[in-house]
Amino acid sequence: MSPELASLLRILAAVGLMLMNGVILIYMLRRVLGRLHQRLGPVHVGPQGLLQTPMDVLKLLTKEDITPTNVDKALYFIAPAAVFTPSLMAYAAIPFSPTWMVTDLDTGLLYTLVVMSLVSMGLLMAGWASANKWSLIGGMRSVGQHIAYEIPLLLSVLPVVMYVGTLNLSSIVEAQSGTWLGILPQWFITNPLFWPAFIIFIVSALIKVNQTPFDMSEAESELVAGFATEYSSMKFGLFFLSEFSNSFIVSALAVTLFFGGWTLPFVPDEVLAPIAPVVFMLKVYVGIFVLMWIRGTLPRVRMDHLMQFAWKILIPAVLTWILVFGFIIKLFDLGRPVG
Amino acid sequence: MTEPHFTVTESGLMTPEGMYIPGEPPKGIRRIPKGVDRLGTEHLIVNMGPQHPSTHGVLHLIVELDGEEVVTVEVSIGFLHRGIEKLAESRRFDHLGTLMDRGDYVSVIHGEQAVALAVEKLMEIEVPAKAAWIRTLTAELTRLASHLVWFGTFGLDTGAMGQFLYAMRDREVLLDILEEISGQRMMFNYVRPGGVVADLPTGIESRILSFCDTFEVYLEEHDALLGGNEIFQARVKGIGVVSKETALAFGLTGANLRASGLGFDVRRDRPYDAYPELEFDIPIGTIGDSWDRYTVRMEEMRQSLRMIRQLVGGMPGGPFTAKVPKVLRPPAGEVYASVESSRGETGIHLFTDGGTTPYRMHYRAASLFTCQLFEEILPGHLFADACMLLGSFDIMLGEVDR
Amino acid sequence: MWGKGILNGMRITMRNMLRGPITVRYPYERVTLPERARWAVEVVRDESGAHKCTACMTCVRACPDHILDLQFTTAEDKSKHIDYLRYEMGACMMCGLCVEACPFDALKMGQDYELAKLTRDELTVDLLVDVAAAAPARAKKASEVPAGGTDDSRGGGTDG
Numbered sequence A: 001m002s003p004e005l006a007s008l009l010r011i012l013a014a015v016g017l018m019l020m021n022g023v024i025l026i027y028m029l030r031r032v033l034g035r036l037h038q039r040l041g042p043v044h045v046g047p048q049g050l051l052q053t054p055m056d057v058l059k060l061l062t063k064e065d066i067t068p069t070n071v072d073k074a075l076y077f078i079a080p081a082a083v084f085t086p087s088l089m090a091y092a093a094i095p096f097s098p099t100w101m102v103t104d105l106d107t108g109l110l111y112t113l114v115v116m117s118l119v120s121m122g123l124l125m126a127g128w129a130s131a132n133k134w135s136l137i138g139g140m141r142s143v144g145q146h147i148a149y150e151i152p153l154l155l156s157v158l159p160v161v162m163y164v165g166t167l168n169l170s171s172i173v174e175a176q177s178g179t180w181l182g183i184l185p186q187w188f189i190t191n192p193l194f195w196p197a198f199i200i201f202i203v204s205a206l207i208k209v210n211q212t213p214f215d216m217s218e219a220e221s222e223l224v225a226g227f228a229t230e231y232s233s234m235k236f237g238l239f240f241l242s243e244f245s246n247s248f249i250v251s252a253l254a255v256t257l258f259f260g261g262w263t264l265p266f267v268p269d270e271v272l273a274p275i276a277p278v279v280f281m282l283k284v285y286v287g288i289f290v291l292m293w294i295r296g297t298l299p300r301v302r303m304d305h306l307m308q309f310a311w312k313i314l315i316p317a318v319l320t321w322i323l324v325f326g327f328i329i330k331l332f333d334l335g336r337p338v339g
Numbered sequence B: 001m002t003e004p005h006f007t008v009t010e011s012g013l014m015t016p017e018g019m020y021i022p023g024e025p026p027k028g029i030r031r032i033p034k035g036v037d038r039l040g041t042e043h044l045i046v047n048m049g050p051q052h053p054s055t056h057g058v059l060h061l062i063v064e065l066d067g068e069e070v071v072t073v074e075v076s077i078g079f080l081h082r083g084i085e086k087l088a089e090s091r092r093f094d095h096l097g098t099l100m101d102r103g104d105y106v107s108v109i110h111g112e113q114a115v116a117l118a119v120e121k122l123m124e125i126e127v128p129a130k131a132a133w134i135r136t137l138t139a140e141l142t143r144l145a146s147h148l149v150w151f152g153t154f155g156l157d158t159g160a161m162g163q164f165l166y167a168m169r170d171r172e173v174l175l176d177i178l179e180e181i182s183g184q185r186m187m188f189n190y191v192r193p194g195g196v197v198a199d200l201p202t203g204i205e206s207r208i209l210s211f212c213d214t215f216e217v218y219l220e221e222h223d224a225l226l227g228g229n230e231i232f233q234a235r236v237k238g239i240g241v242v243s244k245e246t247a248l249a250f251g252l253t254g255a256n257l258r259a260s261g262l263g264f265d266v267r268r269d270r271p272y273d274a275y276p277e278l279e280f281d282i283p284i285g286t287i288g289d290s291w292d293r294y295t296v297r298m299e300e301m302r303q304s305l306r307m308i309r310q311l312v313g314g315m316p317g318g319p320f321t322a323k324v325p326k327v328l329r330p331p332a333g334e335v336y337a338s339v340e341s342s343r344g345e346t347g348i349h350l351f352t353d354g355g356t357t358p359y360r361m362h363y364r365a366a367s368l369f370t371c372q373l374f375e376e377i378l379p380g381h382l383f384a385d386a387c388m389l390l391g392s393f394d395i396m397l398g399e400v401d402r
Numbered sequence C: 001m002w003g004k005g006i007l008n009g010m011r012i013t014m015r016n017m018l019r020g021p022i023t024v025r026y027p028y029e030r031v032t033l034p035e036r037a038r039w040a041v042e043v044v045r046d047e048s049g050a051h052k053c054t055a056c057m058t059c060v061r062a063c064p065d066h067i068l069d070l071q072f073t074t075a076e077d078k079s080k081h082i083d084y085l086r087y088e089m090g091a092c093m094m095c096g097l098c099v100e101a102c103p104f105d106a107l108k109m110g111q112d113y114e115l116a117k118l119t120r121d122e123l124t125v126d127l128l129v130d131v132a133a134a135a136p137a138r139a140k141k142a143s144e145v146p147a148g149g150t151d152d153s154r155g156g157g158t159d160g
């Protein structure tokens, strides 16, 4: 197989995975939220309501695509793509197993975070182009929160990078294989040194996925539907998909950085190799379940509280922690650089 | 409030003193200007409602925003006007309840009760003890149901979805009980001048008591889920402070007034039906912010539960309605009767001319007074808080617009 | 500590999740209506299918929204013939006042809650068409037996 063909196939697989993920996650969200609220969620279409989301996708595809009169046509059409593409691109560096990944980037972590941060630009575009005041407020809010939380998000992963000395995601996973003293898995989450970083990562990552308690940009009780108010049909579908794929990426990053990626303790490598992607996916889905659980429970934070929290608490905290962490690592020579 | 004469032009607002640049908007603005503030940024005017998720019905707010901050608010009501007061002039006295049901359609019994009390006062009908107790029981059950709607939508306004559905779950049981008593889930048409339509069905007492037992647990859960949440506390504490003076000036009643620290409650201060015989406390807030309104209403639910227990336990025997003629002909006169509904004092002012229908009926709706407050309270808050504040005041547009 | 309430909230939602759904899957499962449930107005019929309406017009006058429409012709022997008793289901608020008002217990509130119709015309229901009205004397005898029910136990007097 020529390398071009192989990469093309990998990219197609990523697209397929993203679309599949979207459909499955929407179904999962409905079921999980339903159960959390003592409801059933979709049960009618297909066995256990499994066909509900595919039908919804069909509905979105066949619905009339309305373009309001006063919109900025070019931006209005680009915006869904500008939101969707980065979400898709973010799949490129995620290691599903030692061998399964679109591309093994040496700067995989940085790449993923950078690409994810492009999403907010698309949201602003959508908000501005819609010629709708609710959308505009939603777009502005989203840019504000994304810029503010970009920094703690990037900084919160630094301890991991300092520890393993690489930005390559598969190397980070490999560094977490094995166990501490034969009891605990050697995932970074079992090491108290990484807990502050993990908490900061989770908070900033929640903002990335635009979910309650941080769904400021489409706060449905305030802004009707935020930046997506004027979008219909599949354009709206793209926003929707990108949001779900973002929660997948965020959960996948958390699993890769702190929960050992595809590794399992006590399982020899030969056994693990074929089931690695399954292990990874399971971990990611557990992470997504927690995201949905949070979504079904918490009220929304206010915009200014959110910004104050970022600039006044989170960023100083994460900077301090990096300093302390660096000292500890250096003093006790704890780092385990790979490769 | 004197009204200055403003003319709205394309670029701003002309006042007698010349062009008005918004910043501190003068009182009594009728149309919000398309203003420019000192930083030279343009203000945004958004029409919030009548179709907006958090206006609780068809309230229309014209909000001028400076960034995220609310500069002025104009409340525009009347989208749900059905002419209840005028219609009442062609309804027989025992049929007025069906109109009042559609006034405040979430706390229904209270409207019916107000009408019944007014007619009874006019005709000097003595209500049998049992009738009064049944009325009070249904009124307290309705208050619980109504407060649950407030609780759920308040959560929804702050962005939390869970408690809305949990509140609806509990309300469902309440509505089932009320359906069993009255025959319908929302428009009960149960209270009539002289008493109630029918006796309590057999076995309802145990149902109510078992509801009380489960709900007691759920209520604490609700309180912990929303009120215990730090995010929620950060959002409501100190927001939307209504001082005692403002509350009095705007004629607030009910929980909104009590949250400001004024302990007026019709149930205690102008007792009617079985309330004099009941033991209950009236929770009072301190500074009148949204948190006070939240805690006062939550405490009111606990007190309602307490009252329901007493009412079920001490239900007297006897007839459930006084002997009243089928067609009521109160003597000519004027009467005002009020009850404590879930939203405040619901009053009925009746003028009669000796006929079978009222000559004129005035319906004092507590939410209308709360609505007027928005123009005073919302400016200066963030837009997100404005939505939350609408929820905290618990307005009912069916009652505002009638 | 800040955050305790949030964690407690998460615990509560999880506890609710474990309580299991309470949904009644409506077309497949049904709830039983209480005895007093009020839905559309129906005519009471005895075993032989005979109605008890005497065309006294009390219900027509009692209805606050003028939903009922009764048209009758009086024969020479004073017996009444009901042309139609028409009922606009779409506008009825199911308050039960007509049922309470009927002195002959000829009406009742039905318990059928699936009232959706495909066309607007179907919402106009003719409860009685072209039948002889029941004789008041016979019906009165029947109504003198205390109903013991919920409908008309309020004090005396008739519609003025």
Ligand code: SF4
Binding pocket: C041, C062, C063, C064, C065, C066, C067, C068, C091, C092, C093, C094, C095, C096, C097, C098, C099
């Ligand atoms: S139920 Fe009420 S609205 Fe309907 S016909 Fe009878 S009196 Fe009229």
Ligand code: SF4
Binding pocket: C052, C053, C054, C055, C056, C057, C058, C059, C060, C070, C101, C102, C103, C104, C105, C106, C107
């Ligand atoms: S008998 Fe009953 S149903 Fe017939 S006209 Fe009289 S009130 Fe109406």
